[in-house]
Amino acid sequence: MSTLLLLVIALTTYGSRAAAVVLLPRPGARFETVLSRIPAAIFAGLATATLLGEGGTLAGPPILGAAAGALVATPARSLLLCLVGGAIGYGVGALVG
Amino acid sequence: MRGNPLSPAPAGVPAVRTIVARSLPAAAAVAVFGTLYGAAARGILGVPLTLLSSVIIYSGALQFAMVALLGVGTAALPLLLTALVLNLRHVVLGAALRSRFESGPLGRAGLAFFLVDETFGFAIAAGNAVEPAAVGRTTERTLLVAGLTLYVAWLVGTLVGVLGGGLTAVESAAGAIFPVLFIGLASLAATRRSHVIRALAAAVLTALVAWLLPGLRMLAPVAAGVLVALPGRER
Numbered sequence: 001m002s003t004l005l006l007l008v009i010a011l012t013t014y015g016s017r018a019a020a021v022v023l024l025p026r027p028g029a030r031f032e033t034v035l036s037r038i039p040a041a042i043f044a045g046l047a048t049a050t051l052l053g054e055g056g057t058l059a060g061p062p063i064l065g066a067a068a069g070a071l072v073a074t075p076a077r078s079l080l081l082c083l084v085g086g087a088i089g090y091g092v093g094a095l096v097g
Numbered sequence: 098m099r100g101n102p103l104s105p106a107p108a109g110v111p112a113v114r115t116i117v118a119r120s121l122p123a124a125a126a127v128a129v130f131g132t133l134y135g136a137a138a139r140g141i142l143g144v145p146l147t148l149l150s151s152v153i154i155y156s157g158a159l160q161f162a163m164v165a166l167l168g169v170g171t172a173a174l175p176l177l178l179t180a181l182v183l184n185l186r187h188v189v190l191g192a193a194l195r196s197r198f199e200s201g202p203l204g205r206a207g208l209a210f211f212l213v214d215e216t217f218g219f220a221i222a223a224g225n226a227v228e229p230a231a232v233g234r235t236t237e238r239t240l241l242v243a244g245l246t247l248y249v250a251w252l253v254g255t256l257v258g259v260l261g262g263g264l265t266a267v268e269s270a271a272g273a274i275f276p277v278l279f280i281g282l283a284s285l286a287a288t289r290r291s292h293v294i295r296a297l298a299a300a301v302l303t304a305l306v307a308w309l310l311p312g313l314r315m316l317a318p319v320a321a322g323v324l325v326a327l328p329g330r331e332r
Contacts, residue, residue: 045318
């Protein structure tokens with residue numbers, strides 16, 4: 001791999017980050033409503049993606065346990081409690097698995 | 098940039114040390130993955146390009162994919178196409194953050210470098226937790242401080258990996274941080290019942306895509322997030 005190719009990849013990456021942040025005007029009400037719904041959905045999707053490997057195989061019991069522990073803590077709407085729940089779930093998953 | 102995001106915090110805006118403290122678990126996990134990346138990339142890119150890649154790209158998903166593709170002899174064009182596809186999600190994340198920013202174009206251009214999945218989450222969650230008048234400042238400050246914290250962790254991890262440090266013993270535990278983090282961030286971002294329902298639908302859609310079209314696994318969360326956000330008129 002050449003330095004030039006690496007620079008081009010870095011530029012496309014930064015460009016993708018800056019495209020909407022810098023160039024997009026403040027969105028209108030309808031667009032903003034749709035955008036406000038996106039974060040929770042993306043995080044739920046990202047959580048799911050991190051639990052699945054190539055071909056849709058599930059992660060191991062400790063990681064599934066961690067996710068379950070975090071899910072149990074979600075009604076508290078606290079990142080700290082989700083991390084604590086995840087740590088407990090990880091331990092339980094490691095013991096069971 | 099209108100106002101410096103690092104200047105003393107006005108009422109309601111979280112302090113720098115608070116944001117750093119909240120970012121530390123994710124930073125620890127990022128450092129572990131940085132180490133794994135450094136160790137994996139060193140033999141393929143060489144030490145200088147491995148370090149340079151982490152400095153100028155700052156994207157774990159893309160950098161791991163890049164090394165994997167280079168390892169099997171992929172040419173430049175497919176590599177660039179992979180980068181473009183993986184980077185598409187940033188456009189959606191940026192659009193979702195755009196209305197919360199108060200800075201001018203230059204300030205936003207500086208903040209954009211720190212837009213990754215985790216910092217997006219921290220910024221959205223922090224903005225949701227404050228009064229409307231403090232949302233802009235809180236979002237920008239959180240994106241910058243959390244972004245710097247994770248960036249340093251990524252660089253240190255890469256350096257340790259390049260120098261031959263191994264953290265494979267904690268790889269599994271580090272791998273558990275991300276689903277836990279994203280579940281926690283989803284709960285913070287879901288401020289309405291309809292958000293919870295859409296989040297569950299996005300999770301199901303993502304799982305289906307990952308199972309049926311494994312090549313699109315990394316794009317599935319964003320595509321699913323956008324699809325479930327479109328229907329309906331309520332906020």
